[in-house]
Amino acid sequence: MAKHKFSTHHGMVDILPDEVRKWQYLENLIHQEAEKFNFEEIRTPIMEQTELIVRGLGQLTDIVSKEIFSFSRGDDNYVLRPELTAPVVRAFVENHLDQRGGSQKLYYIGPMFRAERPQKGRQRQFHQFGVEVLGSADPVADAEVIAFMVHIYKKLGIANTTLKLNSIGDPESREAYKKALKEYLKPNFEKLSDISQTRFEKNPLRILDSKEEEDQPFIETAPVITDFLSEESKVHYTQVKEYLDDLGISYVEDPYLVRGMDYYTQTAFELISPDLGSQDALAGGGRYDLLVEEIGGKPTPAVGFAAGMERLFIACEELDIKLGSEKSVDIYIVTLGDAARKWGLKQLPAIREKGLSATMDYMGRSMKAQMKDANRENARYTIIVGENELNEGKFTLRNMKESEENQLTMDEILNKLSAWLNVRRSIFYKHPISRSSDRK
């Protein structure tokens, strides 16, 4: 490969025009469906104060301890946001969103940054969409958040997913469980994997999702957190499950599901897909009833999830789901000679005014090259203009698909195209998700 003077940073990729189509499709879908759930979009800065992220996610989490992009300028410390729950909570507190009344039902779409080693489904700049509901302790909120998450994948036709569900209880329940777990593991401490041994003191819960061979026998018979839940936590968890049942959302209880950030309490969930390989989590989330207070707000219960957009696209590819329509333009004006070219340029605004897309050659090429370009651009119609047309005031309108031509005045062309546009809009709505097996 020829050497380029500049390139993107490791683990960061350009999203090129052909790819952007599917991004726009997904973003539009999220906006549209979020609106149906009455979730409102929130946009926060790409950078936050280092302290917010450290306090929010926990000093000892992997994200904070080794995956953060940070720098300082003067006395200020900046971090490229690695996730959006803590920033959204910050915005909630800083802008007194609780004063809007009721619970705040927010969603977001945007880039996140983690300094990890890239691999399939993992980049240093990646994109998430997610929901945060602040101010409700009601299990209905948990159920709705999960319902929205599941809804998006279902809408796209990503069917073979598994929703894993667990409750990690309130801090008291968790402490009791940690103690029991450590007591259970202690006699066999020496037999645990090295990683698990180091986690033993720091974060014993993480031992539960160890993939190390030697840990498996101990994990299989380990005590289960759901047995240690307080009465309140138990009721909450039971209700969440009930509501999910009512909504017809199936799930698999996984008592060993533990999530990465320190702020989680109670409900924890993950949506996984077998199509993703090693990074199999499409989305994950849970309750974080203590985070708002931790960040300096009033005690406020909350629940949310985050979903990886790149991973969603990987799942689509594996399932042969194509998002977004092919590129096309309604009108391509093909011109011969300078006078025609000038005329063509002047017609573009009127066509666009009708709500149609229109373009012409920018390179002064031959008619054949222009036709070829129109074909490549997937033009529905071409308007062909040369001296004859200019003299007669009638222009050639060519339907590219049917290869039919008519000699019409510009007014007639505009009327015809408007009619065509209306028909296309009202009757011929095509859902822009397809499988390649559907298309010829």
Next chain:
RNA sequence: GAGCCCGUAGCUCAGUUGGUUAGAGCGCUAGGUUGUGGCCCUGGAGGCCGUGGGUUCAAUUCCCAUCGGGCUCCCCA
């Protein structure tokens, strides 16, 4: 942070057991059709064979390093 694999045209890949001008298909471009796309035919442009160093009379080929990519572990979306 650790391990394994891979870097030859814009893309997908041949090839050189080390030896003059490095190939194909697709794509791009021009022409065949002096005013008509998709198919076909013909021509053209496009590569310091990722980068740096070493071995050698000679390196795209062998060795080392480096950068980039892929995958796995770890962790997460």
